[in-house]
Amino acid sequence: MNRDEARSRHEGDFQQLTHSQPHRLFPTDSLAGGTWFGANQKGLVLALLNRYQASNPNGHKSRGLLIPHFLNTWLSASQIAELDARALHDYNPFDLIASDNQQTWQLSWDGIDVRLKQHTESHFSFSSSALNTNQVLDYRQSLFKDWQQKLPRSMAPSELAQSVLRDFHLQQTPSAETQSVLMDRHEAHTKSICQARVTDTATRLQYFDESTVTRFRNQKLLKENPISHGLVFEVTS
Numbered sequence: 001m002n003r004d005e006a007r008s009r010h011e012g013d014f015q016q017l018t019h020s021q022p023h024r025l026f027p028t029d030s031l032a033g034g035t036w037f038g039a040n041q042k043g044l045v046l047a048l049l050n051r052y053q054a055s056n057p058n059g060h061k062s063r064g065l066l067i068p069h070f071l072n073t074w075l076s077a078s079q080i081a082e083l084d085a086r087a088l089h090d091y092n093p094f095d096l097i098a099s100d101n102q103q104t105w106q107l108s109w110d111g112i113d114v115r116l117k118q119h120t121e122s123h124f125s126f127s128s129s130a131l132n133t134n135q136v137l138d139y140r141q142s143l144f145k146d147w148q149q150k151l152p153r154s155m156a157p158s159e160l161a162q163s164v165l166r167d168f169h170l171q172q173t174p175s176a177e178t179q180s181v182l183m184d185r186h187e188a189h190t191k192s193i194c195q196a197r198v199t200d201t202a203t204r205l206q207y208f209d210e211s212t213v214t215r216f217r218n219q220k221l222l223k224e225n226p227i228s229h230g231l232v233f234e235v236t237s
Contacts, residue, residue, distance in 0.1 A: 005191040023235040034064015037194040041235035049128040051093035056111030059092030136179040
């Protein structure tokens with residue numbers, strides 16, 4: 001997951017919480033203290049994206065606090081179905097992706113209604129953008145389809161993890177920097193990238209923080225083998 005954020009809004013410490021069950025891993029926002037991505041030792045991975053196409057006048061609570069709470073209380077992706085409009089009344093609109101070794105779900109909250117979708121495809125992409133939303137999302141989806149079509153019939157998990165980083169998450173099209181996956185705008189840019197890999201025995205979260213993503217931008221050769229960079233955290237099942 002790429003995190004696009006204001007250049008002036010920096011990220012805080014990475015949280016590796018192992019003092020209670022389940023163990024949890026997630027980066028944090030230095031301003032609000034919450035997160036946009038995380039995983040726990042049960043193999044549950046959560047990603048939250050702002051839904052800019054909608055609004056909620058009652059949304060005064062930080063969406064970033066949702067993932068730490070859910071990682072502490074949920075053991076599987078299917079528990080996302082427990083959420084309804086009453087539970088989300090005080091949050092601005094968002095999309096929440098929940099995935100584990102068994103299934104992947106997407107919850108969309110628009111400030112009024114909750115919609116659930118189970119993803120059964122082997123690969124899918126989801127994005128958000130505060131600027132030219134529909135145009136940017138269509139463009140990024142086309143890039144993802146191009147990447148997907150070029151995949152060989154069979155790839156080892158480590159090769160797939162490397163490929164999606166190198167050939168999708170770290171891609172920036174010249175003259176289209178403002179809508180690229182590795183995004184750059186005057187006021188905002190891709191701040192960091194997170195990738196989770198889940199097996200039957202462990203959950204591994206790799207965090208490419210702001211300094212690492214800056215090196216990817218300035219040292220193009222690092223993109224050839226991105227999985228060897230960043231910070232790696234792991235909890236066992």
